[in-house]
Amino acid sequence: MSTARSAHAQAILGPDLHALLANTKVLLVGAGGIGCELLKNIVLTGFGEITLLDLDTIDLSNLNRQFLFRRKDVKQSKALVAAQSAAPFNPNIRIKPLHANIKEPQFDVRWFQGFDIVLNALDNLDARRHVNKMCMAAQVPLVESGTAGYLGQVQPLLKDLTECFDCIPKPTPKTFPVCTIRSTPSQPIHCIVWSKTYLMGQLFGEDEDAGSELDEAEKEGENAQEIATLRKEAFAFQAVRRALRSPNSKGSAARMVFHKIFDSDIRNLLVMSDMWRTRTPPTPLDFDAILEGTPVFDHQKETRDTPLNGQNQANPNGQLNGQLPNRTEQPANASLKDQRTLSLKDNLMLFVSSTKRLAARLQSGEETISFDKDDDDTLDFVTAASNLRSTAYGIPCKTRWEVKEMAGNIIPAIATTNAIIAGLIVLQALHLLRKSHNKLRNVHLQYKPSVPLSTVTLSAPNPACGICRDTYTNLLCDTSRTTLNDVVKGILGEDEREVSVYEDKRVLSDPDWDDNNERTLESLNVTRGKFLSIVDEEGEWETISVAISTLPANHPVDGSPLILPDPLPRPPRKAKTSLPPPSTPPRASLKRSAPDDSDIVGVEPNAKRMKADVVASPTKRRRLEEDGLVLLENEKDALDDDVIEID
Ligand SMILES: Nc1ncnc2c1ncn2[C@@H]1O[C@H](COP(=O)(O)OP(=O)(O)OP(=O)(O)O)[C@@H](O)[C@H]1O
Ligand SMILES: [Zn+2]
Numbered sequence: 001m002s003t004a005r006s007a008h009a010q011a012i013l014g015p016d017l018h019a020l021l022a023n024t025k026v027l028l029v030g031a032g033g034i035g036c037e038l039l040k041n042i043v044l045t046g047f048g049e050i051t052l053l054d055l056d057t058i059d060l061s062n063l064n065r066q067f068l069f070r071r072k073d074v075k076q077s078k079a080l081v082a083a084q085s086a087a088p089f090n091p092n093i094r095i096k097p098l099h100a101n102i103k104e105p106q107f108d109v110r111w112f113q114g115f116d117i118v119l120n121a122l123d124n125l126d127a128r129r130h131v132n133k134m135c136m137a138a139q140v141p142l143v144e145s146g147t148a149g150y151l152g153q154v155q156p157l158l159k160d161l162t163e164c165f166d167c168i169p170k171p172t173p174k175t176f177p178v179c180t181i182r183s184t185p186s187q188p189i190h191c192i193v194w195s196k197t198y199l200m201g202q203l204f205g206e207d208e209d210a211g212s213e214l215d216e217a218e219k220e221g222e223n224a225q226e227i228a229t230l231r232k233e234a235f236a237f238q239a240v241r242r243a244l245r246s247p248n249s250k251g252s253a254a255r256m257v258f259h260k261i262f263d264s265d266i267r268n269l270l271v272m273s274d275m276w277r278t279r280t281p282p283t284p285l286d287f288d289a290i291l292e293g294t295p296v297f298d299h300q301k302e303t304r305d306t307p308l309n310g311q312n313q314a315n316p317n318g319q320l321n322g323q324l325p326n327r328t329e330q331p332a333n334a335s336l337k338d339q340r341t342l343s344l345k346d347n348l349m350l351f352v353s354s355t356k357r358l359a360a361r362l363q364s365g366e367e368t369i370s371f372d373k374d375d376d377d378t379l380d381f382v383t384a385a386s387n388l389r390s391t392a393y394g395i396p397c398k399t400r401w402e403v404k405e406m407a408g409n410i411i412p413a414i415a416t417t418n419a420i421i422a423g424l425i426v427l428q429a430l431h432l433l434r435k436s437h438n439k440l441r442n443v444h445l446q447y448k449p450s451v452p453l454s455t456v457t458l459s460a461p462n463p464a465c466g467i468c469r470d471t472y473t474n475l476l477c478d479t480s481r482t483t484l485n486d487v488v489k490g491i492l493g494e495d496e497r498e499v500s501v502y503e504d505k506r507v508l509s510d511p512d513w514d515d516n517n518e519r520t521l522e523s524l525n526v527t528r529g530k531f532l533s534i535v536d537e538e539g540e541w542e543t544i545s546v547a548i549s550t551l552p553a554n555h556p557v558d559g560s561p562l563i564l565p566d567p568l569p570r571p572p573r574k575a576k577t578s579l580p581p582p583s584t585p586p587r588a589s590l591k592r593s594a595p596d597d598s599d600i601v602g603v604e605p606n607a608k609r610m611k612a613d614v615v616a617s618p619t620k621r622r623r624l625e626e627d628g629l630v631l632l633e634n635e636k637d638a639l640d641d642d643v644i645e646i647d
Contacts, residue, residue: 006092009046017434022048022092024433027115029053029102029131031078033413034145035121036066037422042119043086043093045426051115053098053107054078061374065415103130105529109474109547112138117429120144121422125170129467132157132165137472137531137547141432143425148411152421152445156428161437162458164468178217182230183269184279188390188398189406195385196371196407200378202237203244203257204358204369225272233265244359254355258287258348262388282392290348338401342383344391351384373408382407420445424453463575470533470545471571478551479521479528481561484508487521487532490564491546498537503530511537521548542571 010018026047028039031054039052056078058069068085069078083097100107103126112118112134120142122128128144135142136159144155144165157164180186181194214227214234240260243253262285270281342350357377358369371378379400386407387397398406405412424443431439441455461468475487488501488509500510503526508516516524526532526548534544551563 005090006046009044013045013430017430018046020433021046024116025049025051025114026429027051027053027112027118028121029118029127030121030123031066031068031082032056032062032121032123033065033415033418034147034422034425035078036068036082037419038119038121038425039068039082039086039095040089041422041426042429043089043095046090046093048093050093050095051098052079052083052095053100053102054082055099055101059374065413065418067415102127105527107134108529108549109134109137109472110476110549112140115140117432118142119425119429121425122146129166133467135159136164136468136470137545139472141429143428143432145421145425147413147417147421147445149414150417150445150447152417152424154421154424154428154443156432156440156442156458158432158437158440159468160461162440163461164465166467167459167462167465177220177222178213179222179226183226184275185389185393185395186279188386188395188402191386191389191393191395192382192398192403192407194389195382196378199261199385200369200371200382202234203241204362206368207241223275226269226275229268229272233268236260236264244355245362247363249359251356253359254352255287257355258285258351258388261385262392263287266392280394283394285388285392287348290344293345338404339399341399342387342397344388347384347387347391347397350380351388354378354380354384371407373404373410379404379407417445469575470543471569472545472547473565473569474549475532475546475562475565476549476551476555477521477562479526479548482521483518484521484524484526484532485517486562487546488517488534490562491534491544491568493568497541500535500537502533502535508532536571540573542574544569544571 006018013021024047026042026049028035028042028050031039031052035052035054039050042050054077057075058066058073058078058081060071060074062078063069063071063074066078066082068082073081077097077099079097079099083095087093087095118131118135118140120128120131122131123146128146132142132144135157139159142157142165144157146153155165156162176190176193180190181198185191185194214230218224218227237260240253240257243249243256246253249256266282266284270276270284275281354377358381361369361377369375369378371382373379383398383400383403386403389395390397404410424445428440428443431437440458442458444454444456445452446454463469473491475491477487484501488499492499498511501508503524508524508526521527521532528548528550530548532546532548534546536543551559551561555563
């Protein structure tokens, strides 16, 4: 339909592509920062049938960059509101909004096959990997994307033609060794992580045995004496937990908490002189002295209420060595409440008031409270507690604003970056739809004003990938009437080779273990939306992944419980790789009598275990580094101060 409204789009795209788009069915997953921009783009470009899916509701903090939302829409479904806002931009297209999680079982492979193309506008690895797998299984082209501050990336993915999202392992999110967090912090982030995970958990979380983390640390070979001290400290938390929950504590609970964590616990740590031989020991804090503005330091030269900015040296008795630091420079915008540098006394007052507010919430029935960057009480508490701890350890303090950013793992979202990436997604989507495969590129938006965009030709699939090298097929069945054997025999047909069968990481059968063969898929918890992997025992043929879907609505009630694919899948021979051959799962552990779900052995299918052995290629590493990202091979790799974690 040619209207004045679409005249420009038609002129740019040409009549053929314009007509093709009018009949294109597209799935857009995510209606956040990238998703809102992208929806506007594909509506104006004229993608005829758009399904827009998002699980979330609109938050006030989304309004600065998600321009399809207004103040009145806060708390409404993102998908619904975005669809309503964008639909009037082009009356020739249709938008179907879905307020749902893309991982729900009704969005199975058959459902994905109903689309010509899928566009991801997601913010987490788990959902991205899920959509990647579904698109590989459904053979539907996918455009993957992401932004982090000024950086962005668009990646077109198509089974057998390009690398898939899982062909290259992603960097592991950074974790810190337990002892750094619990007794020897040296950076503000260590104190922030301590407050938001450990301290909040101990005081306001579930009353659980804190020992398991320490057992682990002990196994990892961390300092045994230190762990014994940390264990004692954990038991002592019981008393303060009770005080926080008792209406009779009359406000004394905050002081009690303070005394325990900033005085007693620190004194206990100081006893371990070995620990402080090569490190600056912490200084216990005195509640009353700080409150009165007269904290007592070693030479008692200064008793001002002054923010400590980390240059302090403490002696082995835990006393600060005389000179107090100068007041930290206030930034120009310091009048903004959150960006003001807090003095030691400010931090103490904030600690007391936020502890009281959180205690009141526990007493009025909230069972547990965990850190949430948008929950003022918890943010105040984490700001104050981490700054007090930093003070004790001679580490620079942070403003409430900085703590929010660091504790919330926030990388500032920039509307312009999202807009550029959303434009690039459409360009790659057009290449995919036109099948101009030689024009496809991975596009990087980078922080280089002279070369803001770089393009990389696509890599071929990784032969050892556990996701896109599988041969996928669909099985329509009634899982309550179909047995494991029906599926395996049905799919293999005449082919009598020896196989093992997995659902995700669970082994369901192998050549020497057939106890589950007569069990129904339902009883094995293999239901709609899941996959059965049929793995060749000799490692000669690629794995067959069977996607489980339901029978069609018009299937006769007394008809066969399953409809096999036609033709049956015939996987290719495995490509030779230079990787070590896959080892078979340990046999002895596979023998089980009538296992139920909990009893089924969790072992990765061969192909998947191979995948775990793949390390990132040098090119990938360089590419990541050019983008300002650091790839962690090992969770314990040390990171520089200025590195922000993303998953
Ligand atoms: N499994 C999922 N199913 C459906 N939608 C998802 C899923 N996971 C994430 N999303 C959606 O993807 C969108 C990602 O958008 P974005 O990165 O802008 O995040 P946001 O939540 O809007 O903003 P912020 O995280 O910065 O507060 C969000 O709207 C989120 O609800
Ligand atoms: Zn892959």
